[in-house]
Amino acid sequence: MAIAISRxxxxxxxxxxxxxxxxxxxRHGCCGGIASLAVADAVAPxxxxxYRRIEQDGMRLHIAPELVDEGLIIDLEGWGIFRHLYVDGAPLKG
Structure with a gap:
């Protein structure tokens, strides 16, 4: 499985x-510097x-090539209209 997705x-x-x-x-730091974080959006790019397109569990996943097979997990947090997806899992290499 390319990426785990919670129910x-x-x-x-x-x-x-x-x-x-x-x-x-x-993501930019307050005192300079930059870090790239994995994010998930419930839309096609x-x-x-x-992106690498993968059909999984009846969904169309579009995954940046550098994030394929990184042991990532997509989950949902928030309440009501404030719910959003987030990505968790293994730290990025490099």
């Missing part, structure tokens, strides 16, 4: 249309050619 996250993604994009997003 809660799977249901959320399916309600949003069945597509999820997992990518690296830059604008440019799917930059």
């Amino acid at each position: 809660r996250a799977r249901e959320f993604i399916q309600r949003k249309g069945g597509a999820v994009t997992v990518r690296l997003a830059p 604008d440019d799917a050619s930059r």
